Amino acid sequence: MERPLRLISANPVDSLARTIEALLVVASQPLPVDDLAEAAGDEVERVETALGLLGERFREGRSGIVLEQVAGGWAFRASREAAEACGRLFERPVERGLSQAALETLAVVAYLGPCTRPEIARWRGVAVDSVVAGLVERGLIAEAGRESGGGGAVQYRVTALFERVFGLESLAALPRLEELGGDAGDLRGRLEALAERRPA
């Protein structure tokens, strides 16, 4: 069936944009384009066009609400200039006080996950049980089945919340592991510095 030709009309993408805006306000986590298209009853390409429109409208410096692409979907957040005010009213329990051990464990799971606790311990060289439990409680990692299809140890992976907290569009946004880690470790440096200070 042919669509009627409309010469003068409200931009139909504009109406779709309003629908998407509404969906994103109700959602409490990032919505993938496919979900938005299904809920709005429209095509993916048009939804992407509408998101472009919304991105222009809800951007830093123009609006207190900012549209961002994060954790595999689209979500609204507060603008950065409102951060101070937000900080007075709201806590950020997920990322507050993450220890070095927790960050290292998070890095292992993010880069090598899904992986088990013994595997993480092997990478970090220390026991990780309590650190893993803490990260699960924060919602940054979650169980992801068991090793070797059921019988093995519980495996963990990072969650969408991890991507959101760290502002990552997806795990692909992490820098490549091979490119990380500069020259010799700082431990050796410290030892050498001490050796030089030693009186002759």
Place this chain on the structure above:
Amino acid sequence: MSVHELELDLDAFEGPFDLLLTLVLKEELALAEVDVAGIVLAFVEHATRPVSPQIQHGEDNGVAASAAHHASFIDAERDELDLDACGEFLVLVAALLELKARGLFAEGGELDELEPEEAAEELAQRLEEYRRIKAASEWLRERLVAEEDRFFRLGPAPLAPRGERRLAPQDPAALAVVLRSLAAEPPEVSLAHLELRFPPVSQFLGRFRSLLGRRSRFDFEHEVTGLSRVEQAVAFLALLELRRMGEVSLEQAAPFAPIRVARAAGGREEVEAWSARSA
């Protein structure tokens, strides 16, 4: 100063080296949590701390004064490292490292199967991998700082609408048949097997009396063969009752031998009297 008194300030432990060793050996402290490199650094820092003014090079006299209070591993008289203390420390730390390494590879002799060169290569590779992970964690920390001013809403997702439940079209008559079968009274459960029937003792009293009217003696077993266990017990009670009233005399040659019952001499009148009394 002894190595054992070396004060440590690690993530997992704070106190003298001696106490750390004790706790580890008693398995009250997981060696895996202990940063052995931290211990080495603490020792080296301590060992190289100047103690006497001639070693201290003038620029920070205040530190020199306070450092002089600290015992050191430097032999002050000869201005040399205390080799005994250093040797002892090396042995202790080597033992700690070996314990820790074994603890980390508990599940199998992974290291035992490797040649020393391979093990060294494996170790170097792991250290390299760990260095990368450490760098990755540093990247994450910086990212966290950079994203500090991003506030967003967190919460459970609203519930998705429930899908409609679809049922196949049903024939009312067929439903009625099914319902009727469910509504039928279940058959009553028989409790017959739970019942115990006790025939009255008097029944056997009468039976034994009439028997003794015809014969002067009889065999108890013979009379009760074919009766149920309960009936036999009641019959025996009747027999005891007759004996008590002196109507019969009982004989048994040995335990479990047949019981012989005989009419007691001159008992008949007493029986009549008893019957009259109890009637």
